[in-house]
Amino acid sequence: MKARPKNHVPHRITAAKVGRALWSIVRGVIIIGICFTILQPLFVKLSVSFMSERDLFDSGVKYIPKHFTLNNYRLALKGMDYWRSLLRTFLLSGGVALLQLCSCMLAAYGFARFRFPFKKLLFACVILMLIVPPQIIMLPLFMHFRFFDILGIIKAVKGGPISLLDSYWPFVIQAVTCTGFKNGLFIYMLRQFFKGMPRELEEAAFVDGCTKLKTFTKIIVPSSVPMMVTIFLFGFVWQWMDSFYTSLYLKGTMVIPVALDSLAASVYNEYSNYGGSMNFISPGYISMMNNTGTVLAMLPLIVLYIVCQRYFVEGIERSGIVG
Amino acid sequence: MKNKGYFKKANGKWRLSLLGREALAGIGFALPFLIGFFGLFLPMIVKSVSYSFSNMSVESTGYVLTRAEKNGLEHYIRALTIDPDFNRMLLQAIVDMFTKVPLVIIFSFFMANMLNQKFHGRAIARSILFLPVILTSGVVLGLESSDLLLTTLSPAEMSNTDFSTILNISALLLKYTDLPASAINFLASAVNGIYNIIIASGVQILIFLAGLQSISPSLYEASSMEGATAWENFWKITFPMISPLILVNSIYTIIDSFTSETNAIMKDIKDTIFGEVKYGLGSAMAWIYFICIGVILLIVGGIISRHVFYNDER
Numbered sequence: 001m002k003a004r005p006k007n008h009v010p011h012r013i014t015a016a017k018v019g020r021a022l023w024s025i026v027r028g029v030i031i032i033g034i035c036f037t038i039l040q041p042l043f044v045k046l047s048v049s050f051m052s053e054r055d056l057f058d059s060g061v062k063y064i065p066k067h068f069t070l071n072n073y074r075l076a077l078k079g080m081d082y083w084r085s086l087l088r089t090f091l092l093s094g095g096v097a098l099l100q101l102c103s104c105m106l107a108a109y110g111f112a113r114f115r116f117p118f119k120k121l122l123f124a125c126v127i128l129m130l131i132v133p134p135q136i137i138m139l140p141l142f143m144h145f146r147f148f149d150i151l152g153i154i155k156a157v158k159g160g161p162i163s164l165l166d167s168y169w170p171f172v173i174q175a176v177t178c179t180g181f182k183n184g185l186f187i188y189m190l191r192q193f194f195k196g197m198p199r200e201l202e203e204a205a206f207v208d209g210c211t212k213l214k215t216f217t218k219i220i221v222p223s224s225v226p227m228m229v230t231i232f233l234f235g236f237v238w239q240w241m242d243s244f245y246t247s248l249y250l251k252g253t254m255v256i257p258v259a260l261d262s263l264a265a266s267v268y269n270e271y272s273n274y275g276g277s278m279n280f281i282s283p284g285y286i287s288m289m290n291n292t293g294t295v296l297a298m299l300p301l302i303v304l305y306i307v308c309q310r311y312f313v314e315g316i317e318r319s320g321i322v323g
Numbered sequence: 324m325k326n327k328g329y330f331k332k333a334n335g336k337w338r339l340s341l342l343g344r345e346a347l348a349g350i351g352f353a354l355p356f357l358i359g360f361f362g363l364f365l366p367m368i369v370k371s372v373s374y375s376f377s378n379m380s381v382e383s384t385g386y387v388l389t390r391a392e393k394n395g396l397e398h399y400i401r402a403l404t405i406d407p408d409f410n411r412m413l414l415q416a417i418v419d420m421f422t423k424v425p426l427v428i429i430f431s432f433f434m435a436n437m438l439n440q441k442f443h444g445r446a447i448a449r450s451i452l453f454l455p456v457i458l459t460s461g462v463v464l465g466l467e468s469s470d471l472l473l474t475t476l477s478p479a480e481m482s483n484t485d486f487s488t489i490l491n492i493s494a495l496l497l498k499y500t501d502l503p504a505s506a507i508n509f510l511a512s513a514v515n516g517i518y519n520i521i522i523a524s525g526v527q528i529l530i531f532l533a534g535l536q537s538i539s540p541s542l543y544e545a546s547s548m549e550g551a552t553a554w555e556n557f558w559k560i561t562f563p564m565i566s567p568l569i570l571v572n573s574i575y576t577i578i579d580s581f582t583s584e585t586n587a588i589m590k591d592i593k594d595t596i597f598g599e600v601k602y603g604l605g606s607a608m609a610w611i612y613f614i615c616i617g618v619i620l621l622i623v624g625g626i627i628s629r630h631v632f633y634n635d636e637r
Contacts, residue, residue, distance in 0.1 A: 107356035114349025140370035177359025
């Protein structure tokens with residue numbers, strides 16, 4: 001699609017040109033339409049979060065609030081205990097994403113480069129982990145961490161199993177052992193990526209006397225930064241929004257997904273403490289709180305996405321996930 | 324490699340051979356996964372099976388399992404024959420999956436092809452299209468689907484309020500074409516559910532796009548040189564080269580559709596376990612569900628992988 005110098009080639013309207021122009025118009029319309037479909041709910045959330053409740057029942061108001069208010073944000077910030085939840089979730093997601101990035105990279109590199117007995121079978125286990133819905137092991141996991149014990153060691157020291165619920169240990173354990181949320185997918189993606197990397201670099205390093213671990217840290221890790229950012233971002237975001245494991249393990253500790261899930265109820269409780277001007281919790285109000293909370297929960301992610309976006313797209317494109 | 328053994332004898336002692344050292348390194352790297360799989364994942368699976376065959380009572384120091392009635396099959400029988408909703412929801416989930424998966428695959432394939440072309444604003448379009456991967460996961464999706472206001476304002480619902488137009492078009496199609504009514508209904512539901520399809524196809528678009536970019540441009544050059552049209556190029560080069568990813572994406576989409584948190588049956592299982600405190604029944608339901616998923620995955624995977632073209636057999 002190089003632009004030709006205008007002086008040399010006379011403009012002639014050919015069927016091919018018309019076709020191409022038509023196609024680019026159609027393509028533009030489709031892409032703009034789809035982008036709109038994706039962005040519209042975000043805009044709705046944003047605009048609803050600035051509305052006061054009577055705007056919701058005003059049929060004249062659709063997107064632009066008539067009674068602009070920041071009251072929703074005040075309530076939601078308080079109801080979610082936002083700043084502290086934010087810090088906690090940030091630490092949790094960041095830590096989990098980092099740990100599972102390390103463990104999944106090691107495992108994926110092992111599967112990509114070395115031959116060892118039962119490798120095919122073990123890789124089938126990775127796929128199995130990917131396809132077993134976490135709901136199946138939800139209850140055993142809960143019980144496992146409720147009555148936690150490793151080979152009877154803790155029982156010997158403490159006199160009984162301990163509960164790891166309401167702490168970050170379940171997340172850490174799952175992240176370090178590649179059994180966290182969608183870690184099978186991460187191993188799979190990273191393995192495909194490592195398989196696509198040229199072997200020559202590693203062989204050269206090996207000949208020069210690097211150990212295998214050193215080759216990994218000095219050669220592989222620096223040259224797979226975009227992919228690492230991608231996996232980190234996936235891990236971070238899915239942990240950030242995940243209500244499955246957080247609601248399973250953390251009952252008393254407020255993190256963003258848990259807080260978001262119970263936001264409407266907690267704001268309602270707040271109100272009824274003040275003497276109950278709201279006797280029932282109206283669906284409009286729930287929706288307003290949910291939207292405000294969602295905007296608050298998403299905001300850090302959007303910032304992160306904008307920062308990492310370039311790496312993200314690049315990493316995905318170079319992953320070369322084939323078959 | 325001539326030496327097939329993992330050990331060799333040198334100076335009267337058994338040492339690791341080259342192959343043995345490689346195997347050791349591989350196992351060493353994969354160790355986090357191996358520990359996780361055999362230390363955590365597999366025991367959990369086994370426990371989950373044993374829960375489904377037992378009645379459980381929780382005490383302060385642990386829990387006690389007693390064998391359920393009817394040779395332990397009580398919960399399975401209850402879920403399949405007594406529970407009024409389970410069968411219906413199971414069937415509904417399967418039907419939903421079969422209507423949604425082809426649409427998601429076709430849509431994401433189409434979008435990936437489009438995003439792979441060069442045009443102005445491509446970078447922005449890509450960033451926006453990958454946004455659902457980031458933003459519509461986990462708790463947000465659950466809130467969205469339960470939100471009364473948002474559903475009335477969402478594009479899907481808006482097109483429902485303009486249902487007359489779609490109805491008219493489908494009426495016209497029914498009148499003037501020979502398409503069967505079921506096909507037209509399928510199309511109408513596809514148009515109506517476009518928002519759900521778009522937000523479900525983020526990862527799939529990424530995978531297809533990555534695959535498209537790994538096709539060597541020299542293939543296209545050679546075939547264009549021989550006089551092939553773009554249409555022929557698509558069917559003779561792009562499609563076969565991308566076909567392994569159709570398999571990957573189909574399987575991913577099936578799993579995604581079955582395990583999404585908005586799935587009615589998933590909610591029901593969670594409610595049964597934590598709401599009604601029926602551990603055994605919930606586990607049995609989860610296992611019946613998983614076996615259904617497994618069978619469908621095997622069938623679909625078997626059918627598609629027969630038509631997949633692999634460029635280089637490794």
